Amino acid sequence: MSNRLGHCSYGKSRVRLTKVTRHAGLHEIRELSIAVQLEGAFAASYTLGDNRQIITTDTMKNTVYALARNHPITAVEDFGLALAGHFMENFDHVSASTIRLNEQSWQRMVVDGTEHPHAFVGGGSEERTSVIKRTQQGSRVESGVRGLRILKTANSGFKGFLRDRYTTLPATDDRIFATLLTARWRYGEGSVDWNHCHQLIRRTLLETFAKHKSLSVQQTLYAMATAALDSCTSIQQIRLAMPNLHHLLVDLGSFGLDNPNVVFVPTAEPYGLIMATVRRG
Amino acid sequence: MSNRLGHCSYGKSRVRLTKVTRHAGLHEIRELSIAVQLEGAFAASYTLGDNRQIITTDTMKNTVYALARNHPITAVEDFGLALAGHFMENFDHVSASTIRLNEQSWQRMVVDGTEHPHAFVGGGSEERTSVIKRTQQGSRVESGVRGLRILKTANSGFKGFLRDRYTTLPATDDRIFATLLTARWRYGEGSVDWNHCHQLIRRTLLETFAKHKSLSVQQTLYAMATAALDSCTSIQQIRLAMPNLHHLLVDLGSFGLDNPNVVFVPTAEPYGLIMATVRRG
C-alpha cells in the first residue's frame, strides 16, 4: 500500500523566558512561555530520516533567548513578529512560521503606599496570549487573553428555553454567572499599538460582562464580543469561549432552612461551554 | 458599526459517566468523559437573548445519562454515534452535533493468579478517544489515543541536521526517546469493528516505535503512522503528535566521573513537538 505525508509541522514548546529591563531605579519584568512551529520542506526527515533541512528544536530555543537579549519586548506581538520573521528570512525552505506567546503577568508590589521599583506579585491565572503566523503572503496576528476568571452575582437569568423529555432544569431569574474567559481577536493590516489595544479590549470585555443584563451566556458573550469590536477598530473579528462554571443552589429545605440565593456549590465539572466568533460588519 | 455572528456552537463538557454491566459472576466497567457541542439555528439566543431554540446544556447532560442506561456501550464510537444521532434526529434546527468521548481504562485486578470478576486497577494516563461529528451529510468518526507514555533506550539517534549560528546541539547516535503519544485516525465509510481496529492500531503504533531504528522523531512518527495505516484498512488517515520529552545527559566530568549514557535528567519543559498527518495513497 502507498501512503503520503499530509500536513506536518514541528517545533519547540514551553520555551520559558524572564526578561528584566533595568532602568535607573526601576526594573521591568516580563515572563513569557513561547512555542515555535515551522512548516516547509521537511518531508525528507519524515520519510527518509534525512535531517539536512532540519532546524533543530534546540536551535529554536536558543534563537528565542538570543533574540530576547536585544529586543525590547514592549509587547508580545512585537517579539512574536521578530521571531516569526527570523525563521522566514533566514531559511528559504521554511514556508510558514507560527509563534505562540503566553505572558504571565506580574504586578508591582505596593510598599508603604507606593509601587516598589523591583518587587512584584504574581498575577494569577490570567495570561495575555498572541499567535503570530507568518507565511510568504505576510503575517497574521491574533491576540487575546485566557484564564481570566470573572463572576457576577446579579443581572443573570436563564429561562424560556426549549423543553424536551430530558429537560429538568428550572428556569431562573437570578443565578451566579461565572466563567473563565478565553478571548482571541484578529488584527487587520496596518500598524497597531498592541498594548493599548489589549488594554482597551480587555477592559471592554470586563465592563460589558459587568453591566449586561444577561438572558443567557450566549447573549452576554455576543454583547461582549460586539462591544470589543466597537472599542477597537484595529481588530476584524473576535472569538470568545466561555465555560459556564455552574454554581448550584444548595437545597437546605431538609434542614428547615430556606436558601434565597445565598449558599451555592461551585462546581468544576460538568460545565457548559459557549463559543462564538463575531466579525466586523 | 455593524457586526455579524460567525461560527458559533455550544454544549456541555466533562459529563462523566461510569457504566457497570453486570453479567452473572462478572462485572464490566467503562468510565467515560463526554462533551457535546451543537451547531444550528441558535443565533437568536446570542443576538436577542431568545432561548426558545436552546436545548440546555443541562438537558444534554441528562440525555447522556438516559441514553447510557440501555445502550451497551461496547465501544465509545457506538455510543458517540447514538448521542450524535439523538440530537440530529430529534431537533430539525440542529445542523451539526459533535460528541467527544474520552475513556479512562480500568484493568481487572489479578488476585491469586486469576482476573478478579469485580475489582479493577486504574490504567494510568492513557485515554481512548473518539470524536463523532454528524451533519446532514452523514457522520465522521475519528478515534485515537492520548496520554500514552512510551520510551526507548536504544536505537535512537539524531545527527546530520542543519547548523546555523544559534545551533549548539551535539549530534548523537544514542539518546533516550520518550514521548506522550497522541494519535487520531479517521475511519472511512462502511461498518467497522471499533474495538478490534483500536487494538490493532494501538499495538502497531507501539511495536513500530519499539522496533524502529530512529534517525529522528519525525522519521519514527512517519513510520508509526504508515504502519498504522497498513495495519487497518478501515482508516483513511492518521495524525500523530509526539512531544520530544528530552532526557538530558548529566555532565559528571567535574566530579571525576564518566557518564556513558547512564544518568539522565528527564525534563518537562521545554519540549520538542513533532506532528504530521499521513493519508492513504
Add this chain to the structure above:
Amino acid sequence: MSNRLGHCSYGKSRVRLTKVTRHAGLHEIRELSIAVQLEGAFAASYTLGDNRQIITTDTMKNTVYALARNHPITAVEDFGLALAGHFMENFDHVSASTIRLNEQSWQRMVVDGTEHPHAFVGGGSEERTSVIKRTQQGSRVESGVRGLRILKTANSGFKGFLRDRYTTLPATDDRIFATLLTARWRYGEGSVDWNHCHQLIRRTLLETFAKHKSLSVQQTLYAMATAALDSCTSIQQIRLAMPNLHHLLVDLGSFGLDNPNVVFVPTAEPYGLIMATVRRG
C-alpha cells in the same frame, strides 16, 4: 499475629462553598474549600464494621452548608470555629475536630473607574488558609496564606557558602529571587480581629521581602518571619516555607552576546525548599 489500631481520623474534603451576602446595592462573595476531620470513638467501624457511631462524611458536608446559611462568615476563622464547635458540642464521642479552610479571593471589578457592586475578578493562586483544631482542651487556630507568588529583581545575592567536591554553583551578588510563599501562624489565647491580623501579617511579609537585602533565602525568610511576629502580638509563632524558584541566567556567549542579568529561564524543577518556624521570645 495481633495488630492494634493506632491514630485514626476520617472526614470530608473539598467541600466547596460560595456564599453571597446581599446588602442593598452591594453584594459580597466568599468562596471556600473546607475539609472536616474527626477523631474519637470510631474504632468499631474499623475493626468490626459497626457504623453506629459514624457521623457520615455526607452529613459533614450537609452540616457545612446548613451552618453557612446563617453564619456571617466574616472571617474563615470564625466559620471554622463554629464548625469545629458543632461537632464537639453535639457528639460526646468526638474527641477532636479539625477544620481546614482555604479561601480563594475575588476582587471587585473596576468599571468606569469605580468598584462594581456585583461583578468580580478572580484573584489568582493565592489562598487564605486556616486550620482550626478543637479538642476537649480548647481550640487552636492557625492561619496563613499559600500560593502567594512573589519575585524581586534586586537586592538578592548568595555567596560564601560551603564548597565540597560536588559544588559547582558560582557565587553571585545579583540574582532573581522568586518564591511561592506558604505562611502559617498560630494565634494565642484571647479575642482576635482575624481579618485585621491577616492583612497586617500578609502586608508585613510582602514589605519585608521587598526591602530586605538578601544574603540567602534563609536570611530573608527569617527576616520576614521576625517582622511578622513583631507586627501582630496576637500570634505566637509563624512557619514559612519558601521554595526557591530558580531563574537561570542564559549563557549567550556562544552567540557573541553578553547577558548582564537580562535574560533568564524560569524553572519549575528542581527547586530549593527553605523552611523554618520562628517563635516569640
Add this chain to the structure above:
Amino acid sequence: MSNRLGHCSYGKSRVRLTKVTRHAGLHEIRELSIAVQLEGAFAASYTLGDNRQIITTDTMKNTVYALARNHPITAVEDFGLALAGHFMENFDHVSASTIRLNEQSWQRMVVDGTEHPHAFVGGGSEERTSVIKRTQQGSRVESGVRGLRILKTANSGFKGFLRDRYTTLPATDDRIFATLLTARWRYGEGSVDWNHCHQLIRRTLLETFAKHKSLSVQQTLYAMATAALDSCTSIQQIRLAMPNLHHLLVDLGSFGLDNPNVVFVPTAEPYGLIMATVRRG
C-alpha cells in the same frame, strides 16, 4: 521584642533522575524524583546571612547525580540510604538528613508476544515511595505507594450509621467503592529485601481490597492494613489514607427509566477521606 528560631530545614526537591542500566541485550530503567532535606547547625544563615555552613541545594542536586552514577539503585530504599548517609558522614554539622524518593514505574512493552529489551510503556499514576530519615541515632525507613487507583463494583455497602438532623444519606447494600490508595509502612531493624517486601505488601493490599466484604471504608482499610502487617514481618506499622471517590447513582426516574446500579457519575469533589495507622501488636 525578641524572637527565636525554631525547627528549620532546607533542601532540594524534584531532583529528577532517569538511570539506564545496560546489560547485554537488555536495558533496565528507573525514573525517580528525589527530595533532600537537611537539619543541623544552619542557624547563622537564617539569623546573620552567614552561609559558611550551607551545603547549597545545587550541591545536593549534583550529589544525587554523582552518587547515581555508580550506585546500582536496585531499590529506592538502598539509594535513599546511601544519600542520607552521604550527608551525615561527610558533614559533622548535619544532624538529620531526610531523603524522599518517588519512583514512577515503566513496564516493558510487549512486542510480538514477548517483553521488549529496551522499549517501555509508562505505568500511570501509581508511584513507589520511600522516606529515609537518618539521624545520629540511626536510620528510619518508611516506604509505600501513592496514587494507586482501585475500584470494586460489588461487596461494598454502608449502613447502620448515626443519623442526626443533617443526615440525608440513604443506607446502601451495594455501592461502587473507588479510591486512590496511599500506603506508608515503617520497616523495623535488620536487613530487608526491599523489593520483595514492596511487592508482597502491595499485592496483599490489593487482594484484600478485592476480596473484602466491605461494611465501610474504615473496615476495609483496617482489613487491608492488618493483612499487610501479617504478610511481611519486616514492617512494624502501616498507615493508609483512602479517599472515598464517590460514584453517585443517577436518578433516571424523571425519564421513565430505572437505574439498578448501572449508571453512575464519578465525582472528584467533595470526597471522603479515611485514614488510620495499624501497628503490630
